[in-house]
Amino acid sequence: MPKLNILIAASEVVPFAKTGGLADVAGALPKALRALGHDVRIVMPRYYIVDREKYGLELMDGELGVPMGVMGEMWAGVYEGRLPSTEVPIYFIDHEGYFGRSGLYDDNGEGFRDNDNRFIFFSRSVMQLAKKLQFHPDVIHANDWHTSAIPMMLNTIYAYDPAFAHTGSLLTIHNLQHQGKFYKGVMDILGIGWDHFYELEEHGGVNLLKGGITHADAISTVSSKYAQEIRTQEFGWGLEGLIDINSYKLHGILNGVDYEEWSPAVDTLIPHTFDSDDMSGKGLCKSALQQTFNVPQRAEIPLIGLVGRLVEQKGIELIATSIHRLLELDIQIVMLGAGEKWAEHYFSDIARMYPDKFGCFIGYRNDLAHQIEAGSDLFLMPSLFEPCGLNQIYSLRYGTLPIVRATGGLDDTIENYHNDGEHGTGFKFYDATPDALINTVGWAVHTWYNDRDGFVQMQRNAMSQRYDWNGAAREYESLYRRIVHGRKGE
Template sequence: MSEKLNILFAAAEVVPFAKTGGLADVAGALPKALQKLGHNIKVVMPRYYTVETEKLEKLPAPLGVPMGIMGELWAGVYKTTLPKSKVEIYFIDYEHYFGRSGLYGDENGGYHDNDNRFVFFSKAALQLCKMLHFTPDIIHANDWHTAALPVLAKTRFVHDFAYAASVLTIHNLQHQGHFYKGVMDVMEVGWEYFNPYSLESSESVNILKGGIAEADAVTTVSKKYALEIQTPEFGFGLDGHIRVHNHKLFGILNGVDYTEWNPAVDKFLAQNYDVGNMRGKLTCKEDLQKHFHLAVRDDVPLIGFVGRFVKQKGIELIAGVINKLLDHDIQVVMLGTGEYWAEDFFSEVARFRDNFALHAGYSNELAHKIEAGSDMFLMPSLFEPCGLNQIYSLRYGTLPIVRATGGLDDTIINFDAQHKIGNGFKFYDATAEALYNTVLWAVDVYNNKKEAFQRMQKFAMQEHFSWEDSAKEYEKVYLFALQHKRGNNYEI
C-alpha cells in the first residue's frame, strides 16, 4: 500500500497499561505493526487509576469535552509511547469516570454510568485530534466502548472529520453497550439516528449496533467469527443487522507477539527450548509439576488451562467432566479467575485430587510456565472470536484441545490419524461428553502414538501468526473504508 495514513486508534484497554481480555493485546500490538508499515498512528485510552502517571508526560492544556445536556467537561491528557516502539499513546484523565477499581465494573456488576463514561471517552478522542492538529484518515474504533466514534464522526463532529473513514473492530459481540435512550442527548448525534437501522434496539440505545451501521468498514478477529456472528447462535440478537452490513464485514485473525511468546527466549522458563532441541520442554514440565506440588513424572500427560472462569470459555463443560477425567492417569493444572462458583468448585477439586492443581487469580509468569510445561492445552470455548492462548500453545509445542469455533477453528488443524498430520484436537458439539471424549483421544495419542504426537508438536511449533501479516490485511480494509467513504466501489 503506497498511501501512508494518519490513523486514530481508540481502545478502552491497551497492554501493558490495562487489560481484561484480548482487546488489550490487539491494541498494544497492532498499532506497532502498522507503524512499521509506514503509517502515522496515535493510540488513545482512558487513564485508569491503575495507570501510574509518574513516567508519563502531561500535556499542558486541559481538554474540553462537550457532553450535550451535561455541559462541557474538562480532562487532563498524558502521553508516552508503546513499549519497544515510537507509537504515541495518549491517556484521557478524568477522575470521576476512570478513577475506579475496575475498567467496566466491580463486584456489584457493570458501572451504572458506563454509557456516559465511554461516550465521554469517544468524544475526548476526537477532541484530542483537534488539540494535536492531527487529521486522521482512519478512525479505528474497538468494541462497544468506542463504537460511538463512527456515529460521532458523521454527526456531531462532521465538520472536523468529514474526510475521515471509520473502521470498527468487534472483538466480542456479546458485549454491545445497551443503555437508556436518554444517552442520545449526551451523544448529540441527532434523534433521527434513534431508529431500528442504527442506534435503537427495543426502545434503548445499542452503541455497538449504531457503530456497525455507520462505520465504513467492520472487522472481526477471525474469518470464522465473521461468519458466525451472522447466525442466531452467535449473533446475540444482532445477526440480522450484521447480515445487512456484511458487504463491509471482514475477518482478520489476530497476530502474536513472538518476542514475548517464544520458548527459545522466554525469560520465565526453567529452560529454553525450540523445535530443533525439545529437551528443555521436559525441564519445564518438571518445573511446573514442582510448582503445583504434583508428582514429578515425565510419562504422564499434563494438561493446562489459562483463562477466565466464565461460561464463554467452556468452564461449565470442564466442571462437568473434571472428576471423571481425573480418574484417568493424567494431570491437570488451571490458572484463572472469574465466577465465584467456579473458583470454589475447582478449589474443592484441588483439595481432594492429587493430580489436579489450581491457581485462582492471574500470573503472567505462571501463564508462560503452563504454556511451556504442559503437553496439551485446554480451550473448550462456547464461542471464541479469535483466541490467543491456542496460538501461544502452538509455538510452545503444547497441543491445543479446542472446540471448533471462531478463531479456534481457523487456527487448529484436527489430528488426522491416517495421514498423521494436524496441530491439535477439535470437537464440535458444546457438550461435556464431547469434551471428555476428545481429551481421552488426545491422551491416547500421547500415550500410544508417541511418534505422531511428537510430529504434531514440531509442526505446531513452526506455525506462524505474525502481526505484520495482520497489519497488511488491515491496510486493505482501511483502503476499502476510504473508498467506501468517497462513494467508490472497491473489493478486497
C-alpha cells in the same frame, strides 16, 4: 503507496490497562502499523491504574473541551506518552470524575452506572483531541461498544467538519456479547440527534454497538470464523440480523501474537528454553511444572494445562461437569485462572480430592501462565465461543497440542489430527457437550500412549506455525485503504 494517518481509540491498551484481548490488540497492532510506515496514534482513558511516573507521561498544555449534549461542555486533561520501546504516541484522556476509579468498567463485578456517559465522553474526547492536535486521520479505528459512538459522531456531528473531511471509520468487534445497552435518554448526551434513535433502538433503549455497526465504514472481527458466526442466532447475541445486513462491510482478521514474549526459544519466564530441533528442555519444564503444582513428577503420562478466566464463555461448566470422568484417565491436569466464585471453590475442592492428578492456582500469574504453556503436553480450551483466542496460538509455539472446541479463532488456527501422523496441530470437537469434550480428550490421550511418533510430529507441526502481527497489520492496512478509497468515492 502513501502513508496513512491512523487514530486508534480503545478503552484499554497493554501494558497500561488490561481486562481482555482488546488491550493486547491495541498495544500490538500500532507497533506493526508503525513498522509499515504509517503515522499511528492511540487514545485511551487515564484510569487510576495508569502510572504517570512509571511511563513518563506528560500533561499537555491546555484543557480539552468535550461537548456532552444537554450536559453542556465538560473538560478533560490530556497526558501524552509512548508505547514502551516504540515511537508510537499514546494520549490519555484524564477526567477524575469518570476515570479516577480503580476499575475500568466495574467495581467487584458491578458495572459502573454511568458507563454510558463515561464512554460517550471518551469517544467525543477522541474527536476533539484530533482537532486539538491538528491530526487529520484517514481512518479512526474504534474498538467494541466503548468507542462505537465514534462512527456515529463522524457521520453526524462532524460530518461537515473540515478536520474530518475524508476520515473513514473501522469498528472492530472483539466480543459481541458486550454491546453497551443503556436507557434512551443517552441520546441527549450523545448529541447526534433523535432522528438517529431508530439506528440504536433496542427494546426501547439504546444499544451503542448497534449504532456503531450501522455507521462504521467497515466492521472487523478478530478471526474469519467469528465473522461468519456472528451472523447466526447462536453467536449473534440478538444482532445477527443487523450484522447480516451489513455483511458487505464485514471482515475477519486474525489477531497476531508477540513471539518475542511467547516463544520457548527466548522465554525468560520458563526454567528451560527449547525449540523444535531440541525438545529436551520441554521435558525439564514439565517436571518443574509438576513440582510447582505439587503433583507427582511423572514424565510418562500426559499433562494437560488450562489457563484462562473461569467463566461460562470459556466452557468452564463443561469442564466442571466432565472433570471426574476426565480424571479417571491416566493423566494430570493443572489449572490457572479466576472468575466465577462457584468455579473457584469447585476446582479448589477437586484439587483436594485428587492431589496426585489435579493442581489448581486461583488467580493469575503471568510467569505461571508461561510455565504451563511450556511444561504441558496438551492444552484444553473448550470455549462456547471464542472470537480469536490467544492461548491456543501460544500453545502451538510451545509444542503443547491444543484440545479445542471448533469455534471462532480456535477453529481457524487449529488443524485436526489425522491418523497418518503427518498432519494436524491439535484435537477439535464441535458439540458443546461433556461427552464431546471427554471423548476428544480421550482421543488425545490415546494418541499420546499409542502413537508417540505421530504425537511428536504434531508437536513439530504446531511449533512451525506463525501468527505474527506483521501479517495481521498488512490485512488491516489493506482494509484501511479500502475505507479511504470508499470515503473519497474512488
